[in-house]
Each structure stands twice: as C-alpha cells, then as structure tokens.
Amino acid sequence: MGIQLAEFQLRAIADLFDAMGSDKKEIILKSCTGSGKTIILTHFMDEYLKSFSNTVFIWLTPGKGDLEEQSKKKMDKYIYGSHTKTLADVMIAGFESGDVCFINWEILNKKSNNALKEGERTNFLEHIERAFDSDLCFKIIVDESHEGDTIKGKEIIDYFKTDKIIRASATPKTYTDAVWVTVPEAEVIAAGLIKKVLVINEGIKQGDEVEDQIDYLLTKALEKQRKLYAAFAQKGASINPLIVVQLPNKNDVLLDNVERWFAERHITYENGLLAVRLSGKYENLDDIDAPYAAPITIIIKQAIATGWDCPRAHILVKLRDHMSETFEIQTIGRIRRMPEQKHYDTPLLDSCYLFTLDEKFTESVRQSLGKGALEAAALYLREELKSIKLVSEQVSSIFSGRDQREALKAIYTYFMRHYNIDTRTIENKKRLEASGFLFSDFIRQYVAEESSIITAGESSSFKDINTTYIQESINTHKHGQEYHHIVFEIAAKVGLKYETLNAIFRRLFVRGVSRNGGQILLLENRQLYAFVLNNRERLKNIVREASAELITQLMLDLKTISDTISKKDFWIPRECYFTYDATEKAQRVYAKNVYKGYLSSAAPRSDPEKMFEKFCESTESVDWIYKNGDKGSEFFSIVYADAFGKPRVFFPDYVVSVNGEIWIIETKGGFDKYGNSQDIDKFSPLKFIALRNYLERYSLKGGFVRADKKSGELCICSEEYSDDISSTAWLLLSDIFK
16 A cells, blocks of 8 residues: 555545445445545555455546546556546546546536537447456445536436445435445544634634624634644744635625735735635636645635635635535534644644634534534633653654564464464364354355345345355455455454465465464365355454453553653643533632633533533632643653554543542543443453553552442542442442542
C-alpha cells in the first residue's frame, strides 16, 4: 500500500469485504467528510480485484465538476499500478478485467453526449455487452450517493446488471434493505484527520443587540482568523487559515455588502486576499487549497460544489436574509479537515468555528453533530495548582511495527487457553472438531431452503432458517484468491498486515513450516485454504480477541516495550479551551475543578464521567479534580502493550487530589441492574495493569471507576481487574474517598 492507513480505515475495508459476502445488493458506506472515504474505497477495490478476477468496478460520480477526474487521480496516486479509466478510455478500449472506471453519470445522461449514440464507434452499451460476453461482472460504487440516487442515476446502474452497489456518502439516505458500513466519527477525530469540535458563536453573548450582522459576524471571524494564524506560526506550521463566508442563494445585495466590508479592510480580489466561488464568478481559486495560499477569505453560496476540499478552511460565517435556508452537513464538513492531517495538541487549532445569527441553521448543526457542536470559553488554572507535576509516557518514534512473534504467541496462547490444544497435533484436530471447527477437503457454502446462498462458514448466523450446504473441491487458483481476501480481512480488523497474518497461519497450521514447535495442526497448503475459508467467522473472532487477551507475563515485564517509551514531565495545562452544552438545564459552576468557571454542562462527557465529576464536587475529601484530554502530547498518558506486542497509549480520564494524595482515575461503562458489564473497551484489562504498574512506580493511588446501576453507586477497582461487580475487587467509591 502506498500510504499508511489508519486502523479505522483498515476496519472499514474489512467491513466492506464482509458486506460483499452478504446476500444484500445494497451496501451503504457512511463516512464523514475528511475520513479518507476515497482512500478507503480505492484500497478496498485494489484488494478485492486481487481476490476476484473477471471483475470491473464502475465508480459513478455526480456534479457538473470534475469529481471523477479527481477520484481517478487519487487512486493512481494511492495504488501503484492500478488500472483506472475514464469514460473516454472506455469508449476507445472497452472494459477489461481489473478495470476501475470513473464516470460522471450526469454526463452520460446529457442529450448532447455521444457515448450512448449509435455511430461509427462502438457505443457505450455495446462495450458493456462485450464485457458480459467476456464473462466480466460489474460492481458499482456511487460516490456522494445522496446526490446520485435519482431515477436517471438508477437507469445508468441498470445497464451494468450488477449484484453489488456500494453507496458512499457522509449523509446517505435511509436504506432498510442494505448492509451498512459506518466509520465512527470519533475514530476519525482520534486519528487526527478532522477537527475535534465545532465551536458555535464564540464570544457572542445571548441578548447582544446587533445592528449590522455583516459587521458583527465578520469582525468576530477576522479576529479568530488572526489568532489562528499566530498560533500556527508559533507551532512552526505554514498554514494560512481560511474564512468561508456563505451567502444565501440569489442575494446580490448581500454579496456587494460583504465585498465592500472586506475592501474597507484592504482584503480585495485585486490584492489576492479575497476569493469567490459563485455561479459565473470565480476569483483567486488557483491553488486556494494550498496550506499557505494568499486568500484569507472565500465567498460561496449555499450549495458548495461537490468535491471541493480546502483543508485550511477553519471558520464558517453563515449570513442570512429574511429566510432561513436548508442546512447541509456538507457545508460544515468543509471546515472540519485538519490542514496537515494531524492535531496540533492545541484546542484553538484543533477546533473549527461557526459564526451565524441563523438560529434554525444553528439548531440543525447541533442536531447533526450532537456533542461535536458546542459552545466554548477559555478557562484558567488556579494559581495554587500550577506546581502539580506527574510523569507522562508516550510511544517514541523508534517503534517500527508489531512483532510477528508476539502476535504468533498471542494467537497460539489463545488456542491453548480456550481450546485446550497442546503439542499433539492429532489430538488438537479432534479437540477443535469437538468445538465446532470444520475440517474438510471441500469448500462449503450454506444454502437456505429458498436456495439463496448464505456464505461459507456462516451457517450459525442463520439459526431460524432451515439450511443445507453445497460444496466444491478445492481449486488452488480460485480458493487461493478467496483465502487472500479472508486473511486480509481478518488482519485488517486488528491492524496487522496480510503478510504477517498469513505467515502466522502457516506456522500454526501447515506441515513443515515451523521448526521450533508451537504448531497446532499439520495441514497441507490446499487444506489450509479449506480450513480458513470454512472457519472464517471463528478465526476472525479468535484473532480479534487474542489481540486483547490478558497475558500477565507480557504486561508485568515492561522490558518488552520499554525501548518504545519516552517520558516527560507533565503539568496541568494553564489554560483550558472549555467546551460545554449551553442547552443543558443545569449550568452549575464546579468549584473543585482545577479551572475557574468549569461548568456541570461540560461536553463531550460520557455518563460515567458526568457521574464521577458530580460525585467529586459533592465529596468533602476531594481537594480538586482535573479532567484529562483524550489525545495529544500536552495531556497525561500511560503506555501499555496489546497482546501482539504493539505499544499503545491511553489517557486516564482524571487526576484527583483526595485528602492531599494524588489519585489517577479511569472511568468505564458500568454494570446494569443484573450485574452485566457495559464496558465496551476490550483493552480494559491491559490498561488496568498498565495503570497499576504506573501507580506502583511513582507511589501514587488510583484505579478504575464504574457505576453499579443496581445500587446506584460508583465503585472502584484498584488491586486486580474484575468484570464481576459482585467480586471483592470492587469497593464503594464513597468508602474509599472519605
């Protein structure tokens, strides 16, 4: 792969593979602006074409612009040796196996277009028929599907007689009979690709009298732009942050007033500081997306051209006339990208900003972004707490990747613990068969009574359907491709490379590969294909769970990751860019927080965090409480290792002083009224041991805090990790903080 993919992108690729194996025709990829949707799809297509020959992808784009050309260029850039085509290329050479064809479907629908006309050249439909004659099959990707889901768009798709349509959008329409692949926005933020939060109307007080909305809002925006410019310069980043001014459609008077306002401040088209992108009016747009381009402001109308990306865009000013207009999430998406695809560990730079007096628009933003759209204020650390110091751990840049030996060890250990395997490979086969693994020289596909194919190795997912199975002999070419597909998919789920997991499977399961023992089975190469394909779902779960399996020896012996840990002194940041939900009823000031003016409506906060902050505020023994950040070198962090030997970082939620002693607290999902765990973090046991070791090294106190819904109490676990609330490991927090 030409670029380093984020783990969420690898998981999305794997989920798309899963979806392609389902019985649904429609696949919906919901991925927010800035998440690398094109990167995900191009790498997915590349891997899919390696696994399934005689396939052609048709990538359909909407709009009057050149989005298809942009997408083609990106795939050519990301995927070395990719076989991409445009409509013009297809008209000359037709379709070939492995093609990815980027086509603007609106151009195909134009009456003036020659592609679908009879004539001297073979027309487009005849090229499709020739592809069918050559046993080629088409898979469709509809980019920006919220725009391409029309009757005419459906006519284009019908030409290809496809069995799979992937519709990709940040705001897809509702499809009930489809497989959804959703990229969590929180993971895109954690990867540093988009800004952490949208700040609404900073510095605008409720009840302010405004005589001139243009002067009022643009003044706020220009002041913010100058602060951002200075902050980037202080970081050594050559970024000229851009203000996007959005005008209502069909309001030339407002446009004239905006241009005049900027001209009075020497921001004009003539000196290159002002740009415009309107119907029939384009100024200073060349390379405007470059990090240090001259324009500091661009004027646009409500509808932004599809595919227009400018990562340095940081501020949106939404002006209105007497009518409120329809909110479009794509508008906000234009200011959410990070200019260098990383966070700067400074709240000022890691946020984007909206200034508007359009209450309907503001409400729509809040509904769309939820806790990602908040009010903000600058808070300052109490003077007496500026001397508090801890040691923060980070992963140094020398770490080069996961250790294949540790991953092999973790997966082998998982089999040993959960399936009782040992050195006797013949016995291992019997034990795995007894646990439900299928051993066969055939590849099975399970079929429902209606004769619809389900998927090899997945009959257990259809308990309410009477199923039988069909099977076919192993074909090393065909099933070798499918094996590659499945191993890539499993590896992507846990952030491993295909080559690494393939080598592990061969060492564990294939005769003669491992000379150092540690084998589970003695299969031949072709039998390995059958074993993996027939047991794909079990193997997916095993590898995923093995990555988080608690291997005490690994965690207690810090030498395994000590070379990757860098340490630095941590002081509580003197200034906090505080975000809060102004719509909450309670707006109490928490006096015990380290920052003056900290509110009970602080957001984003999880329910456990809210409960813990409220508890500390009302508990006499608590001297002060600091809410740690969730990412960034300016916050307090601890290094731990997963079971594959990869060093990871986590940021404990709170640092608290209780009766003069420092406690480090991590909050997690609680226990329901039946005692069932609601913690969704599979790495919690590993993080707990890392926290406990850290506390021992520096003679501090701390633990994990979780809510017990049955008693309504917060409980703390400090000595050993347990997922059982009834165990003696969990104590009432009120008994400890007293």
